[in-house]
Amino acid sequence: MINIKFPDGAERSYENGISPLEIAKSISEGLARKVIVTSVDGVVRDLSTPLVTDASIKLHTWDDAEGKSTFWHSSAHILAEAVEATFPGVKFWVGPAIDKGFYYDMDLGGKSISEEELLGLEKKMAELARKNNVFIRKEISKADAIAYFEEKGDEYKLDLLAGLPDGEITFYTQGEFTDLCRGPHIPQTGLVKAIKLTSIAGAYWKGDEKNKQLTRIYGVSFPSQKELDEHIQMLEEAKKRDHRKLGKELGIFTFDDDVGPGLPLWMPNGTIVIEELERLAKETEQAAGYKRVVTPHIAKESMYLTSGHLPYYQDSMYPPMELEGVKYYLKAMNCPHHHKIFSAESRSYKDLPLRLAEYGTCYRYEQSGELFGLMRVRCLHMNDAHIYCAKEDFAKEFRAVNDMYIKYFKIFGIEKYVMRLSLHDPAKLGQKYINEPELWQETEAMVREVLIESNIPFVEVQDEGAFYGPKIDVQIWSAIGREFTLATNQVDFAQGRRFNLQYTNKENHAETPLIIHRAPLGTHERFIGFLLEHYAGKFPLWLAPVQVKVLPISDKFNDYAESVNQQLLNAGIRSELDDRAEKIGKKIRDTELMKVPYMLIIGEKEQTENAVSVRRQGKGDAGMSSVSEILTNLTTEIRDRQSNS
């Protein structure tokens, strides 16, 4: 007999060799039907794994992350089975579960799959799932595994095998399909009741653009049709929030073929959001002891050679223009210009920390396929600043920057993000990263310590640092689930020396400052793209392009409405009058669709009482209010940058 411990602390004894599936059955038939996979002492295993020692187990259903990922991974195997049945001779690479489904990478020998064929595969998968084939696990020697795939002529699996130690190799077979796989899997294919193959794409083998491109099929699957329907519904909701759609509907930005890809034109409504964000940044930075500067959009090649950016960055800079034998580049970053301002005057320790801020315009020649609405563009306005400080002040300054982030995020109600400590990769010193192993370790430790001290949750990621130092990135997700860095806070121990930046310390010696690069509001482009999705287009009052719409019920009240509108304008409120000869219902509808926060409706009653009827966007009638009262309320809400309640 063995003792099995459950997550709730309960313990039961079972016969030696019992499987977790049988345990599930012993608890209830319902559970046995729902259970997908199990954890044994924290390791995810097949339900058929015999248990031969005392263990803690957790039975995972669809509701657990482990359940979902196993379910999707098994779905990927079913996809492969369908593909192999449809396109004999196909070779497979890997087919993992991902966040929202699964994919399988394959080499179809140059054949491309059409939409109809994708639908055909989906049908075939459903058919295979209905067969309810069991996933059979088999341990196999490396030699036998190699022989199997040599026979099949599958160089991809052979490549995979080359990296695996003998004795840990397993095959999984369901129906006619056998795959090299570590597992675990669902017990049988019949659990998969609903399948949607979502898209088909190219993907480089091993993620390296120098390698051959494989065909990747994405899909998602569910234990019931109802859940698939809900999933599709959710995707449609997400599309409504897409900043590209909202940006067009709300007149925020546009693109034009003659201007160029990745070069957004900010329309009047978008420009208001930009200006409000800049106002917030100016106020915040002024209070935090920053000084504002303005720098040109271009500079000579020599500066980027000095900074060291050119070799790392040239591919993503617009090509240089040459004048009288001198090359000029459009700036892709503001740092070197700011460094030149630092070195324009002799600096003493008394001048430090020196914090130079600029909403800097940068141009980056991103690859055409990388462009994505406002989130990835070629012309960007960065909420940039560089802090030059002595090493002993570093922690304090770095922490102050983090505090500024938190302050901003609170204003915008940003909660769904991940702080990522981005480190270097020692293997890439001298290539992707400045070759200063000790400085890397030292600064990485400093940053980590600041994060821990400030109690900020974060994840550490290798090989994501800037070339001149480690950084903290704030990661967010777009409506359609793509990940972006919203803001960044970087340490730079390299450029100070490259630019020969110096200050005189207390002992009258020259010293090189550490530099902090920071952009808590990222760029206008990405930040506003993010905010559009975050608010679903419903900006809080202080950010809303049009804050108030004055809606007279008929022409008879136009004069009074005009005077109300003028009083709002005089108070600095962005108000507009809708004096069209339309019915009030129509005016309200149009204003609701434009997501204007406040509507002031004016008819006979309001005119007589020198009042307005207030309607909040999305919330309906909020009753009458005197003009002076609504003026005070609006002004306060704007001044305090209140969020939507």
Added chain:
RNA sequence: GCCGUUGUAGCUCAGUGGUAGAGCACUUCCUUGGUAAGGAAGAGGUCGUGAGUUCAAUUCUCAUCAACGGCUCCA
């Protein structure tokens, strides 16, 4: 940049080997209506661009540009 898909009016989209249509938006007129669409008339497109096939191309073929879904990359 690579793989795949798409490209018709300001927007959302029908449609066809014989030089184009709807709804919304726009203009004018009628309507003066109390919390999400009042009515009528009108204007608006060389069907992304260039070449080819054809008696004839918006429709078929190729190239190119752009957007979209991914890969790579990134604020």
